[in-house]
Amino acid sequence: MDRASFLQFGSDPFGLLSGILTRLNNGVVAGMFRARQKALQGAVVLSVLGLLLWISAFLYGSFYYSYMPMAAYSTPVYYHYRTDCDSPYSYMCSYPVANISLMRNGKSVLTFGQAYQITLELDMPDSETNRELGMFMIRTTCFSRAGGQVATSARSARQLLSASSSRFSMLRYQSNLLRTMTTLLSFPMLLSGVAEQKQVLGVELFSEYKDDPYFPSATAVIEILSSKVQIYSSQLYIHAHFTGVRYLLYNFPVLSAVVGMSSNFIFLSILLVFSYMRLLFGRPVQQVQVNGGGILGNGDNRNTAT
Numbered sequence: 001m002d003r004a005s006f007l008q009f010g011s012d013p014f015g016l017l018s019g020i021l022t023r024l025n026n027g028v029v030a031g032m033f034r035a036r037q038k039a040l041q042g043a044v045v046l047s048v049l050g051l052l053l054w055i056s057a058f059l060y061g062s063f064y065y066s067y068m069p070m071a072a073y074s075t076p077v078y079y080h081y082r083t084d085c086d087s088p089y090s091y092m093c094s095y096p097v098a099n100i101s102l103m104r105n106g107k108s109v110l111t112f113g114q115a116y117q118i119t120l121e122l123d124m125p126d127s128e129t130n131r132e133l134g135m136f137m138i139r140t141t142c143f144s145r146a147g148g149q150v151a152t153s154a155r156s157a158r159q160l161l162s163a164s165s166s167r168f169s170m171l172r173y174q175s176n177l178l179r180t181m182t183t184l185l186s187f188p189m190l191l192s193g194v195a196e197q198k199q200v201l202g203v204e205l206f207s208e209y210k211d212d213p214y215f216p217s218a219t220a221v222i223e224i225l226s227s228k229v230q231i232y233s234s235q236l237y238i239h240a241h242f243t244g245v246r247y248l249l250y251n252f253p254v255l256s257a258v259v260g261m262s263s264n265f266i267f268l269s270i271l272l273v274f275s276y277m278r279l280l281f282g283r284p285v286q287q288v289q290v291n292g293g294g295i296l297g298n299g300d301n302r303n304t305a306t
Helices: 003-011 012-069 128-133 176-185 187-192 245-251 253-281 298-303
Strands: 072-076 097-101 117-123 136-144 150-155 196-209 217-224 233-241 289-291 294-296
Touching: 012 245, 012 253, 117 136, 136 196, 245 253
Parallel strands: none
Antiparallel strands: 072 233, 097 217, 117 196, 117 233, 136 150, 136 217, 289 294
16 A cells, blocks of 8 residues: 555544444454354354263163063962862862963063072971971973973072972971060050061072073972961072173263273264364375476366467
């Protein structure tokens, strides 16, 4: 700008103010454009990160749901027996038998290859009949859907796991003096119904039961081999013994979820970065030609080919 122009703008304050406002407007517009571009880039990055995180959580949840079996299952046991006896001295013509379904929502509660501990809990009155009964055997047989026998067991609560497969159960021994003292001490609670004179026996039917993949178990038949046993109620418990990866997933769920989702997120991020780099560097590069004074593209080559 020469001196005359400077003098002209200097003598015209409105022109000077208009130039300053124009520059300020251009700067504001450029700043807003850059801020909008940064905000758009940040929104895209956050959306991509959120999508990757959601996919990672979905993949881990799908793996956990398909890989982890049911940890515990319990069901009440209802016994039935025949009462059409010819003998007037007995009211039970058969042993108490219960038929229990091992299906839930059309699917088996047992997973192939997984070891389970199956326990029967008996709530029995501390009566003279049960004390005189002594030891009695409990037999359990698992059947498939076709009706074939899968496994059988006869267990007891008094023998060790390494003992014979034929095990028995009985009420815990209490002397007459101990029963009298217990009754006197718990007399108010017995009258109010808070406490009862009973014993709860836990009988392990199977210590490590594994279902057969060719003949999966559908029902279990529990038979108490005594016609004089008295039972308030009974419950069947099935607990899974987890090992390896399943043990970590079940006992450390939060840590396993963090590690699993982080692994999925890192893998998906690397895959996305490599895909973007391949898309970015896979574009055809425009050929250039050095011609004397500078670099010419393909369009300029046609004009200067002559």
